[in-house]
Amino acid sequence: MPLVSVPKLTFAQKLKRFFMIDLLKGLGVTLKFNVGALTDKDAVAGKGIYTEQYPKVRPDVAPRFHGAPRLNMDPETHETLCIACNLCALACPEDCIDVIPMDVEVVVAGKPRRKKVLDEFIFDTSRCMFCALCQEACPTYCLELTQDFELATYSRAGFVWNREMLEQGRETVKYEA
Amino acid sequence: MALLAPLNLIDSLLLKFFSEQTVNYVIWPFIQIGAVVTITALWVAYATYLERKISAFIQARLGPMRVGPWGLLQPIADGLKLLVKEDFIPENADRWVFFVAPYIAVVAAFIVMAVVPFGPDWAVITDVNIGVLFVLAVSSVGVLALILAGWSSNSKYALLGALRSSAQMVSYEVSMGLAIIGALMFARTLSLSGIVASQQSDSIWFFVYQPIGFIIFLISGIAENNRAPFDLAEAESELVAGFHTEYSGFRWSLFFMAEYAAMVVVTAVATTLYLGGWYFPFVYRFTEAKGFHNAYVVVSLIVFLAKAGLLLYLYFWLRWTLPRFRYDQLMDLGWKWLLPASLINIVVTAIAVVVLQGLNESGIHTIDSIAGGLNLTPSGKVIAILFGFGNLLLSAVILSLINWRSRDFNLKKQRRQIRLVDLPKGRAAVKPVSEEPELSKV
CATH class of the missing domain: 1.20.5 (Single alpha-helices involved in coiled-coils or other helix-helix interfaces)
Structure with a gap:
């Protein structure tokens, strides 16, 4: 019958076991963390507290993090920067962007002309994989993926963002720090 | 003040x-x-x-x-x-016992506070002259509560937890009671206030005379309270919650209160017996001796609470460091290590006291007075401390001798040894299993 062979302990190992050196080492480790948590709140040298007080304190996301999309506006005129060129929709690998343009009558140099402007912009965040290819394709720096990460909604329909949501951003509850 | x-x-x-x-x-x-x-x-x-x-x-x-x-x-x-939680009683539970068990647990834990000397004078409720016996007797009633709770719940987890905890508490009670005796030999009284007073008059903490007794008392105390790493009675990963699996709401919280109150009791008794209770050097000289009686009591109270607090931190610290013992390891530790160690402690302490008395009679001045505890002169203290720490080494040697041939519980190995009995040499211990034994008969 095969037996599990346990290697015989050397004398040093026996002494170590008898005086419970490993136990004391473990106690040392936990004490180090306890003292570290009380003295050092900034998680320096791996002994402080790592917990983030999330809704109260906004966590820092990575600088290259891609989150909620946004349609930027001209800061002076507050008109959209989008020229309805449809390049973002073409660049999107997931096909989650719909740009709906419309024609408006404008007078250019005394002559009536038709101009293509943005009517509606549909962005399906449930299909988006946040690759930011649309952001790179945009010639006017209008479409941008921000660092906002709170995208959860109560229904599937809530994932589909229209132009108003993209321009204003979603309403989130802000907590006091 | x-x-x-x-x-x-x-x-x-x-x-x-x-x-x-x-x-x-x-x-x-x-x-x-x-x-x-x-x-x-x-x-x-x-x-x-x-x-x-x-x-x-x-x-x-x-x-x-x-x-x-x-x-x-x-x-x-x-x-x-x-x-405000629902007070749930399982079907087929023994209702009366189920109701009573948590109260027994709480009362057993709280009633010990009556004799604990939190400080001198008005900071102690009553000074019973058999205080230590009272503490041991009443705190072991807590075991009854666990057994009743486990039995009346009509649940396998609760019953198993209760069985384990009763076995555990009974076996650790032995070494706990024996560990105290060493300290009592120096105190020469069973009154808890008297024990503190004898440490004060000797101006020493019994911890230095009784290092091994202190360690045994602490370990057994933690095991008595069913705290990690000895929390087999409520082992979450095996028994859901052990004896209080079926309890909910306020009845459950009573068990919780009992556990923490019992922790306070064990730390208080350990402080009183080994860490000098409310005695701290120089406190008397700067308060009572100058006429501030109430200040003396309050400072002593704070000293006592600080010492007990340190020991309580040890409870938390151990709980979040060590994993739970296996059941056989628990029994090994209790019966093969702590019990012999406490017996050795008693013998060595007795020898130490006899040696101190003998030296005193033969001319070397070791004992000041024997009335309020064993008051030693500095040379006598040195001898007692030497005996105490020499005891650590002696116990290490004797314990390792006792456990030299003892092995961990290994069912496979035992089965093999049983088979090997009375078999002539040269034959295989186990018959090789033939391929199709049933068919060959046909």
Whole structure:
């Protein structure tokens, strides 16, 4: 019958076991963390507290993090920067962007002309994989993926963002720090 | 102490309505009992907070932070929640026993507070001259509560937890009771206040005379309280919650209170026996000797609470460091290590006392007086300390000799050894199993 062979302990190992050196080492480790948590709140040298007080304190996301999309506006005129060129929709690998343009009558140099402007912009965040290819394709720096990460909604329909949501951003509850 | 002036006012006010005897032996004890019970109940609530905070810090977390500043109101929210929860009684449970068990647990844990000397003079409810016996006797009633709770729940987890805890508590009670005896040989009294007084008059903590007794007492105390790493009675990963699996709401919280109160009891007794109780060097000289009696009591009280607090931190610290023992390891530790060690301790301490007396009679001055505890001269103290720490080495040697041939529980190995008995050499211990034994018969 095969037996599990346990290697015989050397004398040093026996002494170590008898005086419970490993136990004391473990106690040392936990004490180090306890003292570290009380003295050092900034998680320096791996002994402080790592917990983030999330809704109260906004966590820092990575600088290259891609989150909620946004349609930027001209800061002076507050008109959209989008020229309805449809390049973002073409660049999107997931096909989650719909740009709906419309024609408006404008007078250019005394002559009536038709101009293509943005009517509606549909962005399906449930299909988006946040690759930011649309952001790179945009010639006017209008479409941008921000660092906002709170995208959860109560229904599937809530994932589909229209132009108003993209321009204003979603309403989130802000907590006091 | 201006703060304590109202005490004398109340005293004179009470004396107008009642006789002096009634005030001294009925009313003041009731006030003390009220204070102790209130403070202990509050402590139990905040011990949960402390436990959660310390466990969080050890694991680099923050712990409760939402209710109140730094989560300080969390225990109150928890208490309210437990009060309004449904009081669930399982089907086919022994209702009467099920109701009574938590109360037995709480009463057994709280009643020990009556004899614990929190400080000198008015900081102790009553000084029983068999204090240590009282503590041991009453705190072991707590085992009964666990057994009743496990039995009456009509649940396999609860019953298994109760069985384990009763076996565990009974076996650790032995070494706990024996470990105390060494300290009692120096104190020469069973009164807890008397033990502190003897340490004060000797101006030493018995910890230095009895290092091994202190260690044994602490380990057995932790095992008595069913705290990690000895929490086999409620082993979450095996028994759901052990003996209180079927309890909910306030009855469950009573068990919880009992556990934390029992922790306070064990730390208080350990402090009294080994860490000098409320005695701290120089406190007497700077307060009582200068006429500040109440200041002396308050400072001593703080000293006592600080010492007990340190030991309580040890409880939390151990819980969040060590994994749980296996059941056979637990019994090994209790019967093969702690019990022999406590017996060796008794023998060595007895020898030490006899040697000290013999030296005293043969001319070397070792014993000052023997009236209030064994008061030793400096040379006698050195001899006693040498015996105490020599005992550590001696116990190490004897324990390793006792356990030299003892092995861990190994069922496979045992089975093999049973088969090997009475077999002539040269034959295989196990018959090779033929391919199709049933078919060959046909």
